[in-house]
Amino acid sequence: MADAEKARTIALVNLAWQHRFIDEALRADLNRLFETQQFIMGEPVGRLERELAAYCGAEHAVACGSGSDALYLALVAAGIGAGDEVLTTPYTFFATAGAIDRAGARPVFCDVEENSYHINQDRAAALLAERPGIRAVIPVHLFGACAPFERLREACAARGVTLIEDAAQAIGARVAAKPAGSFGAMACYSFFPTKNLGAYGEAGMVTTNDAGLAGQLRMLRMHGSRVRYVHERVGINSRMDTMQALVLLHKLPYLEEWNERRRGNAALYRELLAGAPVRLPAAEGEGDRHVFHHFVITCERRDRLREYLLAHGVGCEVYYPIPLHLQECFAGLGYKRGDFPVAERLAGASLAIPVGPWLERDEVAAVARRIGEFYRTASSG
Ligand SMILES: Cc1ncc(COP(=O)(O)O)c(C=O)c1O
Structure with a gap:
């Protein structure tokens, strides 16, 4: 040899390979940002939300601080909390189950399929039938492949259980011609730097076609507030940095x-x-x-x-x-x-x-x- x-x-x-594509244009935008000193949310975040909603085929995209927060916000927006069970896979990054626990609910695990690493739909449907405490299911589109969903969606619909997709690793993926993120009530994405679409720090997003859920998500990421200093629910601080939005806006075309x-x-x-x-x-x-x-x-x-x-x-x-x-x-x-x-x-x-x-x-x-x-x-x- x-x-x-x-x-x-x-x-x-x-990541340096990717950075070369956007270096010059990003620096120009960052220089403008340093002049304005507006580091949180702002126009670039709104623009990113519109562009990502279009890319993911969703009506609403709500930017937030990380993929982990996206999962937490989605669960809380769906009304999941203490006393509830949430079904997911034990074969995923920690954040999937961590978010369930953080929302006050109990993770219930279901084994995966040998070939795909995805949640076993038959077993998941059986668990849904057995355990009335399950109020949400989170399939994970692991490694960039969309988890098959037909049986799971039917089983969720039959019981009125919320389906939340963990699409952190799968932006741009499709299953049966449907984009990742298009078959659940909400889908959660991560823009951790190493992801297929990566920011230069922590960032995440939830997509949904439901205007009511989008409103809840926007409120919850701002300490549960729609109107300044008026708090409807206890939310968290999970706004997106303007700088991360600029990075993602420059990377999205690639x-x-x-x-x-x-x-x-x-x-x-x-x-x-x-x-x-x-x-x-x-x-x-x-x-x-x-x-x-x-x-x-x-x-x-x-x-x-x-x-x-x-x-x-x-x-x-x-x-x-x-x-x-x-x-x-x-x-x-x-x-x-x-x-x-x-x-x-x-x-x-x-x-x-x-x-x-x-x-x-x-x-x-x-x-x-x-x-x-x-x-x-x-x-x-
Ligand atoms: C499957 C999965 N879910 C959730 C997350 C959490 O995303 P973040 O690291 O942006 O909090 C990740 C990413 O690390 C992930 O791979």
Whole structure:
């Protein structure tokens, strides 16, 4: 192998690559912002809300401080609180369940499907029938693929349960030709810097087609106030910084192209890893569009493969090593190891490899080559 290839590192995340596209125009806007000194909300946030609503195919977009706050605000806007149960997956980023607890409700977990990592719709529908305390369900569009929703939506509608999509990782994704965020009562997005559409700090958003919910969300993100110093409910401070809105406004025009580059890299992995002893992300169904926030393989000897890749300069990460029902902070919920065998198995076998738009095709090929090399040689013993 050439020395150049040995020395090269292939990053899981390379935000500097994205920054170059917007650097000049953003600096001009930031200079104007420094002149006005209006750092919270303001015209750019309203403009971003309109542009994101159009992009996501929703009537209303409400910007807020983070994806975690978006989930919390959506639950509280739906009237979820103490004594309520909220059904979700144990195989997600902590914030999904954290928001449920923060709203005063109790997370109820449902195992995921082996192939897709998504909440098992049949099991979720059964839990909805069994537990009348469940008042909301949060499916998560994990890794950039939209969770299938037909059965879940029917089961929610039959019981009057609110469906809230956690679309933090899936802006621009589609399922059965419907955009992520278009089948629940509300959808929550994160603009954490590493997301497909990333800010330069914390930022998030809730979309909805319901004007009443949009009004609640706007009020709740401002300490429960519509009119200054008049508080209808106890809300939180979750306004968006003007600077984050400017960054997102500059990045949004590139999102489609960047998502397509992710998809191109994923397609190349499918070709190059076809013979490797690893399981690839589930194939897309008709009308689906995976936006590959992460490209996650499921594999034997995951920890050794991870070490091997890191030692050879290939960034990789485990999303997520501990399912939420086994987290110490949720011990009080009474779950134990073995309750969600699929999530537990996936937590021990999944590995995200670089797929971002910053990757060139030869870098994708180099990652695939390293994986093949590991299973041919380094993994024995
Ligand atoms: C699935 C999921 N839900 C919620 C969040 C929370 O978003 P944030 O980090 O913006 O609070 C994230 C992001 O980190 C996420 O990946």
